[in-house]
Amino acid sequence: xxxxxxxxxxxxxxxxxxxxxxxxxxxxxxxxxxxxxxxxxxxxxxxxxxxxxxxxxxxxxxxxxxxxxxxxxxxxxxxxxxxxxxxxxxxxxxxxxxxxxxxxxxxxxxxxxxxxxxxxxxxxxxxxxxxxxxxxxxxxxxxxxxxxxxxxxxxxxxxxxxxxxxxxxxxxxxxxxxxxxxxxxxxxxxxxxxxxxxxxxxxxxxxxxxxxxxxxxxxxxxxxxxxxxxxxxxxxxxxxxxxxxxxxxxxxxxxxxxxxxxxxxxxxxxxxxxxxxxxxxxxxxxxxxxxxxxxxxxxxxxxxxxxxxxxxxxxxxxxxxxxxxxxxxxxxxxxxxxxxxxxxxxxxxxxxxxxxxxxxxxxxxxxxxxxxxxxxxxxxxxxxxxxxxxxxxxxxxxxxxxxxxxxxxxxxxxxxxxxxxxxxxxxxxxxxxxxxxxxxxxxxxxxxxxxxxxxxxxxxxxxxxxxxxxxxxxxxxxxxxxxxxxxxxxxxxxxxxxxxxxxxxxxxxxxxxx
Amino acid sequence: xxxxxxxxxxxxxxxxxxxxxxxxxxxxxxxxxxxxxxxxxxxxxxxxxxxxxxxxxxxxxxxxxxxxxxxxxxxxxxxxxxxxxxxxxxxxxxxxxxxxxxxxxxxxxxxxxxxxxxxxxxxxxxxxxxxxxxxxxxxxxxxxxxxxxxxxxxxxxxxxxxxxxxxxxxxxxxxxxxxxxxxxxxxxxxxxxxxxxxxxxxxxxxxxxxxxxxxxxxxxxxxxxxxxxxxxxxxxxxxxxxxxxxxxxxxxxxxxxxxxxxxxxxxxxxxxxxxxxxxxxxxxxxxxxxxxxxxxxxxxxxxxxxxxxxxxxxxxxxxxxxxxxxxxxxxxxxxxxxxxxxxxxxxx
Numbered sequence: 001x002x003x004x005x006x007x008x009x010x011x012x013x014x015x016x017x018x019x020x021x022x023x024x025x026x027x028x029x030x031x032x033x034x035x036x037x038x039x040x041x042x043x044x045x046x047x048x049x050x051x052x053x054x055x056x057x058x059x060x061x062x063x064x065x066x067x068x069x070x071x072x073x074x075x076x077x078x079x080x081x082x083x084x085x086x087x088x089x090x091x092x093x094x095x096x097x098x099x100x101x102x103x104x105x106x107x108x109x110x111x112x113x114x115x116x117x118x119x120x121x122x123x124x125x126x127x128x129x130x131x132x133x134x135x136x137x138x139x140x141x142x143x144x145x146x147x148x149x150x151x152x153x154x155x156x157x158x159x160x161x162x163x164x165x166x167x168x169x170x171x172x173x174x175x176x177x178x179x180x181x182x183x184x185x186x187x188x189x190x191x192x193x194x195x196x197x198x199x200x201x202x203x204x205x206x207x208x209x210x211x212x213x214x215x216x217x218x219x220x221x222x223x224x225x226x227x228x229x230x231x232x233x234x235x236x237x238x239x240x241x242x243x244x245x246x247x248x249x250x251x252x253x254x255x256x257x258x259x260x261x262x263x264x265x266x267x268x269x270x271x272x273x274x275x276x277x278x279x280x281x282x283x284x285x286x287x288x289x290x291x292x293x294x295x296x297x298x299x300x301x302x303x304x305x306x307x308x309x310x311x312x313x314x315x316x317x318x319x320x321x322x323x324x325x326x327x328x329x330x331x332x333x334x335x336x337x338x339x340x341x342x343x344x345x346x347x348x349x350x351x352x353x354x355x356x357x358x359x360x361x362x363x364x365x366x367x368x369x370x371x372x373x374x375x376x377x378x379x380x381x382x383x384x385x386x387x388x389x390x391x392x393x394x395x396x397x398x399x400x401x402x403x404x405x406x407x408x409x410x411x412x413x414x415x416x417x418x419x420x421x422x423x424x425x426x427x428x429x430x431x432x433x434x435x436x437x438x439x440x441x442x443x444x445x446x447x448x449x450x451x452x453x454x455x456x457x458x459x460x461x462x463x464x465x466x467x468x469x470x471x472x473x474x475x476x477x478x479x480x481x482x483x484x485x486x487x488x489x490x491x492x493x494x495x496x497x498x499x500x501x502x503x504x505x506x507x508x509x510x511x512x513x514x
Numbered sequence: 515x516x517x518x519x520x521x522x523x524x525x526x527x528x529x530x531x532x533x534x535x536x537x538x539x540x541x542x543x544x545x546x547x548x549x550x551x552x553x554x555x556x557x558x559x560x561x562x563x564x565x566x567x568x569x570x571x572x573x574x575x576x577x578x579x580x581x582x583x584x585x586x587x588x589x590x591x592x593x594x595x596x597x598x599x600x601x602x603x604x605x606x607x608x609x610x611x612x613x614x615x616x617x618x619x620x621x622x623x624x625x626x627x628x629x630x631x632x633x634x635x636x637x638x639x640x641x642x643x644x645x646x647x648x649x650x651x652x653x654x655x656x657x658x659x660x661x662x663x664x665x666x667x668x669x670x671x672x673x674x675x676x677x678x679x680x681x682x683x684x685x686x687x688x689x690x691x692x693x694x695x696x697x698x699x700x701x702x703x704x705x706x707x708x709x710x711x712x713x714x715x716x717x718x719x720x721x722x723x724x725x726x727x728x729x730x731x732x733x734x735x736x737x738x739x740x741x742x743x744x745x746x747x748x749x750x751x752x753x754x755x756x757x758x759x760x761x762x763x764x765x766x767x768x769x770x771x772x773x774x775x776x777x778x779x780x781x782x783x784x785x786x787x788x789x790x791x792x793x794x795x796x797x798x799x800x801x802x803x804x805x806x807x808x809x810x811x812x813x814x815x816x817x818x819x820x821x822x823x824x825x826x827x828x829x830x831x832x833x834x835x836x837x838x839x840x841x842x843x844x845x846x847x848x849x850x851x852x853x854x855x856x857x858x859x860x861x862x
Contacts, residue, residue: 315751317750317751339753339754342752348751355745355747355748358748359749359811360744361740361812362741362744362811366740366741370754371752373734373737374734377733377734380734381733381734382732382734382736382737424752
């Protein structure tokens with residue numbers, strides 16, 4: 001059983017107790033406790049959305065309106081800004097590094113507290129100190145060079161140097177190895193070891209089972225915003241850890257109609273994707289899978305699994321940066337732009353409707369007809385009446401709550417925006433829908449409605465590839481599940497075999513033989 | 515307005531209501547109403563400060579419209595570009611290049627109008643299209659791409675004209691200047707019709723407004739421009755041909771600059787390589803004062819028409835009241851900022 005943090009241990013560097021945080025009516029953390037000892041690597045584990053980042057943001061002074069207490073070395077504190085948290089000795093090394101690319105390493109390390117004399121920067125001093133801190137990390141580099149000229153692994157070390165130079169006692173690392181190769185990871189772990197020996201406390205967030213077992217001194221598991229337990233790794237073998245992370249009651253079952261499978265709609269063979277942001281590395285490696293007409297194939301995976309990149313690559317959103325074969329209804333296809341994919345009857349609902357899904361400044365009609373506009377205006381001249389008709393036709397089954405279809409999409413609630421984003425793809429009469437987090441950030445009622453719609457679409461013979469970070473959703477909606485870990489398939493599960501534990505274990509990199 | 519199939523959510527409609535009443539704050543917040551109010555305010559100033567009735571003479575209005583027309587034609591093209599989220603600084607220089615080219619063709623070479631017009635338009639189209647390719651295909655920032663085109667086109671105007679105005683005083687074989695007649699094309703553009711009440715350039719301007727309105731409001735391409743300006747990534751992922759649509763916007767802007775260039779040459783009866791300097795900024799001000807967002811995605815030709823009239827009339831009213839140019843420029847600057855500030859408050 002989970003044990004409460006014992007009171008007999010020496011005073012922790014940080015102790016958080018009874019932390020509760022709400023966003024509007026949604027409670028994302030409830031009564032969570034967490035502590036970090038000096039010289040300890042404390043792994044914070046949990047599924048996507050378990051509340052790990054929120055907890056860290058509270059510690060780092062990003063979220064300030066929360067309930068509960070934070071003590072640093074026994075003294076109650078309440079950091080109100082990231083700067084204050086820094087001053088208290090807390091440093092967070094984010095996944096997206098917070099360095100300023102064109103500025104030199106030294107400038108970055110001393111950003112915001114540049115040594116000056118009479119208002120002028122003492123460059124020599126700054127360089128010397130920067131060299132001192134980087135060499136402490138075994139880093140031999142020219143601190144005058146722009147930080148963007150170094151590989152990500154080095155940039156991460158520069159972040160650590162920055163943290164150390166600020167006398168940080170607690171370092172929070174949020175998935176620090178996601179962009180590193182194996183030797184770089186080994187170096188990072190050596191560094192963590194040396195930081196631990198100096199008496200720093202490390203909070204380490206990861207989705208990789210292997211890393212947890214390698215470096216954790218203690219593991220705390222969060223699930224759905226609640227504290228599940230803390231234990232040393234010896235008491236928490238992989239199976240038990242996964243049970244802690246996944247062991248939720250399936251409260252709300254959604255009755256998915258038994259699928260009537262048709263022909264293979266899409267089959268991928270050895271499909272790899274190389275997104276531009278990955279600078280040559282594959283985000284998806286040699287993935288093979290098949291989805292049939294009328295089927296929902298769920299794609300399981302945690303952050304960094306490559307599932308979204310698989311969708312984008314397939315859809316032609318990365319141009320030709322893909323390898324392998326994709327067959328749509330038996331025909332080999334290779335889309336070099338989204339327009340081609342749309343013409344072939346493929347639709348992609350992205351996981352961020354504000355950034356890449358909708359044009360918020362355009363009306364509902366304009367958004368709903370944007371992907372199908374070519375067909376609606378064959379000679380180029382638009383026919384507003386036909387567009388309205390089409391928009392009404394696709395939004396009617398969705399029970400869209402809007403005073404008028406002429407409203408800007410930006411004026412709608414999240415759930416209704418999501419329906420408009422879905423309507424856009426339905427309007428193109430697709431054969432295959434790639435749905436990336438179709439229910440992200442919307443309320444329960446709208447979720448159920450979207451589940452029902454997906455059920456209807458598959459009944460009409462549309463094939464759906466579904467990414468969702470919500471385990472119950474994945475398990476109840478999918479007819480089959482393929483699990484990805486770092487771009488590779490680690491499991492393929494039939495509906496009957498799919499348990500939260502099996503999916504999670506595969507998502508954390510444990511390959512399962514069938 | 516309301517469609518039957520959508521569920522009504524009583525009392526919670528977030529945007530402007532379909533049935534707006536006067537003085538309803540939501541109604542007043544719409545950009546079209548704000549731009550209209552700005553124009554009415556300017557006209558009120560004209561009625562109050564009518565310079566002993568000069569404001570009420572038809573000729574004043576005819577001249578105000580004529581003087582605003584060349585800027586207005588540029589503003590038509592700029593509206594397309596700005597809605598797509600870009601900017602075009604090259605239109606003033608392209609105007610000069612086309613003015614010089616058309617003057618050479620019409621005056622020096624004696625080409626007929628039916629040949630001069632398409633050839634001149636082609637020059638503008640190519641210049642704008644080149645800037646479009648550089649910004650849309652090669653991904654150079656629009657500011658830089660069109661700034662380069664602005665300098666390039668100015669240089670070409672000076673090259674084509676030999677650095678001098680291309681006028682009807684032509685250097686003959688005997689070394690002396692002869693005056694040749696103004697080409698028919700220029701004369702026909704620089705006239706007034708409908709009982710001397712409307713200038714031909716004003717008509718050309720209105721035709722340009724109509725063409726740009728058709729493209730923006732009734733053509734697929736226009737919808738693409740709004741989508742690109744509103745969210746380029748979402749547009750791309752919806753299958754919008756982003757590169758082509760953007761390139762065409764700059765090409766169209768060059769085309770409108772060419773129309774303005776022909777009008778300018780006709781009115782001046784010469785091709786001046788120094789013409790049009792700073793016109794791009796006045797045209798941008800007209801677009802912005804109308805309420806089209808420089809961030810892209812919002813706006814329209816109707817708004818630009820209101821903006822053109824507002825600045826055009828403002829300038830005319832200040833000039834009939836004999837406000838010196840120095841004060842006129844300073845006042846115009848202040849008024850542009852004031853107008854944009856009120857629009858920003860409306861959006862937030």
